[in-house]
Amino acid sequence: MNESSVKMSAVVRKAGNNDLPRIAQFYGPNPDSLLDIFSDARLLRKYTRLQNYAIAEIDGNFAGFAYYQILDSKKPKWFDPHPSGKRYGHIIELHVKKAYRGHGIATRLLNFAFKDMRERGVQVIYIDAEESNRVAMRLYIKKFQFRAFNKTLHMKRTL
Numbered sequence: 001m002n003e004s005s006v007k008m009s010a011v012v013r014k015a016g017n018n019d020l021p022r023i024a025q026f027y028g029p030n031p032d033s034l035l036d037i038f039s040d041a042r043l044l045r046k047y048t049r050l051q052n053y054a055i056a057e058i059d060g061n062f063a064g065f066a067y068y069q070i071l072d073s074k075k076p077k078w079f080d081p082h083p084s085g086k087r088y089g090h091i092i093e094l095h096v097k098k099a100y101r102g103h104g105i106a107t108r109l110l111n112f113a114f115k116d117m118r119e120r121g122v123q124v125i126y127i128d129a130e131e132s133n134r135v136a137m138r139l140y141i142k143k144f145q146f147r148a149f150n151k152t153l154h155m156k157r158t159l
Helices: 019-027 041-047 105-119 134-143
Strands: 010-014 053-058 061-071 088-096 124-127
Touching (some): 053 105, 088 105
Parallel strands (some): 088 124
Antiparallel strands (some): 053 061, 061 088
């Protein structure tokens, strides 16, 4: 029997303090950004809110996480020329361990986050993705009906 045919018992729940080291270990060090707090559990405790995490577990094993913010203001016009609503959510991170991809974990994490945000008065949700990340783009656009409204270009110049 191959792994894809094995029924996995998935649970998505709010995070506890003991989840932060697992997130940091999974995320790993990011030498490209000194400001990336997700690779250090101490920084996660200091700068993030436990109530804004969704944790996925498969058969009791850490499978992935989502982290989102809820803010009580309109996005600035330069970011979204047509902001709707005063309270909005922003999915900051969404990660699933490779061993558990293709089992609907990202979908379950997002559904959990959306339900939580809706219950907390969020009216619109933003998410960022690399255009080259086809799996994420398919999930966000086809499954969840996100729509692109703004593009940021990353440019370079040789000196």
